[in-house]
Amino acid sequence: xIIRKLFKFENAHIVRGCSSVKxxxxxxxxxxRVELLFESNFLDNGQMVYDFGLMKQNMKDIIECFDHSIxxxxxxxxxxxxxxxxxxxRWALLPVSPSAEQFSRVIFVIIDKLLTLTxxxxxxxxxxxxxxxxxxxxTGYAQAxxxxxxxxxxxxxxxNEIHFSQEIQNSWQDSRLFExxxxxxxxxxxxxx
Numbered sequence: 001x002i003i004r005k006l007f008k009f010e011n012a013h014i015v016r017g018c019s020s021v022k023x024x025x026x027x028x029x030x031x032x033r034v035e036l037l038f039e040s041n042f043l044d045n046g047q048m049v050y051d052f053g054l055m056k057q058n059m060k061d062i063i064e065c066f067d068h069s070i071x072x073x074x075x076x077x078x079x080x081x082x083x084x085x086x087x088x089x090r091w092a093l094l095p096v097s098p099s100a101e102q103f104s105r106v107i108f109v110i111i112d113k114l115l116t117l118t119x120x121x122x123x124x125x126x127x128x129x130x131x132x133x134x135x136x137x138x139t140g141y142a143q144a145x146x147x148x149x150x151x152x153x154x155x156x157x158x159x160n161e162i163h164f165s166q167e168i169q170n171s172w173q174d175s176r177l178f179e180x181x182x183x184x185x186x187x188x189x190x191x192x193x
Contacts, residue, residue: 035132045123100135131143
């Protein structure tokens with residue numbers, strides 16, 4: 001069975017190297033919709049694959065890193081990176097260009113690692129991240145599967161090369177959220193009543 005949880009965020013970016021002059025040379029934004037799809041052949045104690053309420057904690061905080069922020073590619077010009085960081089309190093520095101395709105891969109890698117590190121105590125079994133869909137516009141989206149997220153052909157995504165501004169970190173329920181994910185520290189889901 002596959003379940004889906006939808007999140008939304010507003011984000012600005014430039015996608016260098018794309019065919020559209022507007023997109024590759026001008027800062028612009030989108031109202032993104034992100035779908036997290038999980039799969040399992042089992043149901044938990046509440047007869048669910050994975051309780052949607054549990055996704056409103058750390059997973060939501062990860063998605064909201066990109067809300068009202070600017071996504072910056074670390075391979076862009078140094079002056080541009082410095083200017084964006086100087087003039088926006090909310091920014092995410094990524095090792096890949098912030099296209100919808102790369103957003104879906106980045107989010108997959110982070111959520112997949114978080115899910116792997118999470119101890120479940122509500123009867124969840126063999127829950128896996130199926131895919132991530134990132135809608136950049138009403139008519140276009142990118143969907144990343146496991147083989148895409150970890151594809152060397154599409155550019156490796158090293159979590160240590162992803163940096164979130166202090167303002168973003170201050171908004172997390174757990175101030176060490178991303179540091180714990182990178183270091184492989186464990187998370188414990190709360191027990192359902």
